[in-house]
Amino acid sequence: MSKVKVLVVDDEIEFATTLAERLNIRGFETTACFCTEDALALIHAKNIPDVVLLDLKMPRMDGMETLEEIKKYNPTIEVIMLTGHGGGIPLVGADRKKFSPFDCIMKPADINELTLKINQAMAKRQASLNKGEGT
Amino acid sequence: MINKPGWIKRIFSGVEDYHRTMTSPERYRRFRRTLTLVMIATFLIPLILTTMLSYYTYRSQMLNNLRWNAESATKTIEAFLSELQTVLAYTVNEHTYKELIDQDNLNKVYHRLKSHYPGVVDLGIIDHKGIQRAYAGPYELLGKDYSDRECFTGATASKIFIGIVEMGYRKVPHFAIAISFFNQDAGQNWVFRSSIDATTLDKYIDKIGAGPTSDIFLVSRKVKPLLQSTSQQYGPPLSPYPFELPHNSLGITISEERGVWDYVVLKAVSYIEGTPWALVLLKHGYLYGKDWSFFKARLFFIVMISTVLALLVILQITKLFVGRIREADEKRESMMAEIEHTSKLASIGRLAAGIAHEINNPLAIISAKTGLIMDLLEFSEDFKYKKKIGSEINGTSNAVERCKVITHRLLGFARRMDVSLESIDINSLMREVLSFLDQEALYRGIHVDLDLGDSLPIIESDRGQLQQIFLNLVNNAIDAIGKDGKVIIKTRQRDQSSLQIDVMDNGKGISQDIISHIFEPFFTTKDSGEKKGTGLGLFITYGIIKKLGGHISVRSTVGVGTTFTVILPIKTNLSRRVHDVESKSTGS
Numbered sequence: 001m002s003k004v005k006v007l008v009v010d011d012e013i014e015f016a017t018t019l020a021e022r023l024n025i026r027g028f029e030t031t032a033c034f035c036t037e038d039a040l041a042l043i044h045a046k047n048i049p050d051v052v053l054l055d056l057k058m059p060r061m062d063g064m065e066t067l068e069e070i071k072k073y074n075p076t077i078e079v080i081m082l083t084g085h086g087g088g089i090p091l092v093g094a095d096r097k098k099f100s101p102f103d104c105i106m107k108p109a110d111i112n113e114l115t116l117k118i119n120q121a122m123a124k125r126q127a128s129l130n131k132g133e134g135t
Numbered sequence: 136m137i138n139k140p141g142w143i144k145r146i147f148s149g150v151e152d153y154h155r156t157m158t159s160p161e162r163y164r165r166f167r168r169t170l171t172l173v174m175i176a177t178f179l180i181p182l183i184l185t186t187m188l189s190y191y192t193y194r195s196q197m198l199n200n201l202r203w204n205a206e207s208a209t210k211t212i213e214a215f216l217s218e219l220q221t222v223l224a225y226t227v228n229e230h231t232y233k234e235l236i237d238q239d240n241l242n243k244v245y246h247r248l249k250s251h252y253p254g255v256v257d258l259g260i261i262d263h264k265g266i267q268r269a270y271a272g273p274y275e276l277l278g279k280d281y282s283d284r285e286c287f288t289g290a291t292a293s294k295i296f297i298g299i300v301e302m303g304y305r306k307v308p309h310f311a312i313a314i315s316f317f318n319q320d321a322g323q324n325w326v327f328r329s330s331i332d333a334t335t336l337d338k339y340i341d342k343i344g345a346g347p348t349s350d351i352f353l354v355s356r357k358v359k360p361l362l363q364s365t366s367q368q369y370g371p372p373l374s375p376y377p378f379e380l381p382h383n384s385l386g387i388t389i390s391e392e393r394g395v396w397d398y399v400v401l402k403a404v405s406y407i408e409g410t411p412w413a414l415v416l417l418k419h420g421y422l423y424g425k426d427w428s429f430f431k432a433r434l435f436f437i438v439m440i441s442t443v444l445a446l447l448v449i450l451q452i453t454k455l456f457v458g459r460i461r462e463a464d465e466k467r468e469s470m471m472a473e474i475e476h477t478s479k480l481a482s483i484g485r486l487a488a489g490i491a492h493e494i495n496n497p498l499a500i501i502s503a504k505t506g507l508i509m510d511l512l513e514f515s516e517d518f519k520y521k522k523k524i525g526s527e528i529n530g531t532s533n534a535v536e537r538c539k540v541i542t543h544r545l546l547g548f549a550r551r552m553d554v555s556l557e558s559i560d561i562n563s564l565m566r567e568v569l570s571f572l573d574q575e576a577l578y579r580g581i582h583v584d585l586d587l588g589d590s591l592p593i594i595e596s597d598r599g600q601l602q603q604i605f606l607n608l609v610n611n612a613i614d615a616i617g618k619d620g621k622v623i624i625k626t627r628q629r630d631q632s633s634l635q636i637d638v639m640d641n642g643k644g645i646s647q648d649i650i651s652h653i654f655e656p657f658f659t660t661k662d663s664g665e666k667k668g669t670g671l672g673l674f675i676t677y678g679i680i681k682k683l684g685g686h687i688s689v690r691s692t693v694g695v696g697t698t699f700t701v702i703l704p705i706k707t708n709l710s711r712r713v714h715d716v717e718s719k720s721t722g723s
Contacts, residue, residue: 014503018500018503018507019503022503022506022510025507082499084492084495106495106543108498108501108502108503109502111510
């Protein structure tokens with residue numbers, strides 16, 4: 001069975017790289033991007049991750065917009081939002097509700113909780129792929 | 136504020152000071168005192184002026200009456216004497232000396248006069264030597280020598296003479312009217328003399344009738360005056376009158392005199408023209424009489440009753456007025472304090488949430504890094520300090536975990552909460568809350584008493600948040616007791632629109648210097664033992680209660696216990712509040 005591909009998107013480089021490393025240790029194939037533009041470029045270049053760990057608050061394009069872009073491109077990619085803010089996910093307007101993340105985890109996240117969520121997200125993606133959704 | 140004149144500001148400086156300083160009992164006492172004095176002065180000054188005016192009006196009226204009576208009496212006496220003089224002069228003019236010296240003729244004249252003027256005692260004709268040549272009357276006075284008598288010398292000098300009342304030869308009080316004539320036949324002056332009974336004067340004076348409280352009489356114009364008519368106070372004619380007469384002989388002189396019983400009487404003296412007399416009118420009861428007593432008593436009672444009533448009203452009004460001002464000030468101050476407190480908490484809350492957010496990112500890095508080290512340690516072979524490093528990193532992770540708890544709770548306070556309204560029976564909610572804490576209470580030997588009000592209305596609120604509030608409060612109560620004690624939870628309907636829930640404990644209590652800070656964030660007294668406080672429990676509780684439209688207050692006595700009182704609205708415009716919260720929190 002191939003490794004689960006995880007993309008960590010966070011403008012905090014130290015956080016993103018360390019988290020990626022920890023996930024790699026746990027058997028995931030993790031890539032870290034430090035801005036949303038790089039992450040989207042990577043996805044558009046057909047490097048489709050199974051699960052994206054996406055920081056909610058980032059410069060230029062925030063997590064919610066990125067989520068929208070990702071979901072529009074491939075709705076089977078599961079996105080787990082990471083937030084350092086207590087406000088949860090600001091659901092504004094019906095469109096945003098359409099592109100909801102798999103889950104939202106508060107920083108600093110427990111690694112076991114995070115791996116559990118990634119695996120659950122992967123299972124969901126797998127189920128979607130089996131149904132024939134996405135590309 | 137209305138611009139008040141300077142003097143009003145100075146009088147009420149106590150109130151003006153209020154705007155600069157806090158309220159204090161002394162300030163209100165001073166204000167009340169000033170207000171009372173100002174109101175009393177405002178009332179009493181016109182009252183005293185009116186009283187004085189009434190007094191002087193009354194006195195002036197008395198004086199005018201007296202003057203009028205004296206004038207009228209004087210005119211009556213003058214008219215009587217003038218008439219008598221005219222009649223006597225006419226009688227003499229109608230007869231010659233020879234006719235009058237004839238005893239029969241004189242007797243006829245005497246009887247005619249006597250029939251018209253009963254007061255005429257006798258008539259006499261005195262020759263130029265002062266010897267009475269003819270006499271008509273009841274006494275034997277023919278040949279009497281009048282040469283050294285005033286009636287003779289006076290009449291010779293000034294034609295008509297009226298004498299003072301005397302006993303003379305007749306031994307009864309009388310006065311003489313003497314008219315001198317020139318006898319052309321003999322070339323000498325002679326005098327026609329008539330004696331008038333002094334009681335005639337009494338009769339005339341009685342007719343004047345100056346009133347029952349008056350004494351009116353004539354006195355002689357001497358240094359030591361004698362009564363010329365009967366006085367009620369000083370006795371019959373020729374009794375001494377113990378006062379000197381005024382020097383001013385013109386008009387009426389009014390003065391006060393101390394009477395026989397040491398009473399002050401009002402006195403009017405008027406000199407009667409062409410006579411040796413002065414009319415004295417004494418008004419008794421001027422200061423001590425019935426009229427005056429009545430007037431004085433009436434004035435006194437009016438003033439006293441008005442003053443007492445005014446004092447009562449003024450005291451009540453000032454008490455009420457100052458009380459209301461004080462109440463309003465205190466209410467305003469407490470509202471200001473509450474607004475200040477709420478706003479302080481809100482801004483601290485927002486600030487804390489902002490800081491928590493910013494701290495979360497570096498915290499996440501520390502957490503990730505320590506996690507990675509742990510991972511690396513786990514997958515690496517044994518080396519000298521592996522265990523030690525592992526334990527240190529574990530310590531770091533625990534510290535990060537504690538920070539995480541704090542930041543998450545702070546963020547929980549500030550974040551937008553989806554308030555879901557539902558119908559809640561507060562009593563069953565309290566039972567639910569207690570079910571979470573039963574074991575803890577049992578373990579610590581704390582008895583939890585539920586005093587739940589009957590048939591309380593169902594309230595509309597957020598169940599989860601209410602649970603959080605009461606879990607926190609009961610938990611605090613248990614912590615305050617420590618071991619072996621009692622917690623009482625009391626619910627009741629406060630009024631038509633709210634419920635009141637009291638959480639009471641008999642724990643150690645909170646001192647006054649601490650109690651004002653307990654709703655502030657990061658304020659905790661649980662700094663020892665295994666259960667360290669974050670200092671956010673009551674801060675968050677306060678925020679939630681405010682958001683739900685309620686109110687929380689605390690009363691505590693050190694060593695006795697603490698009572699937290701939560702007031703919750705039965706129905707609240709929560710949708711609006713939620714909307715407000717949302718609109719503030721979105722966009723971050």
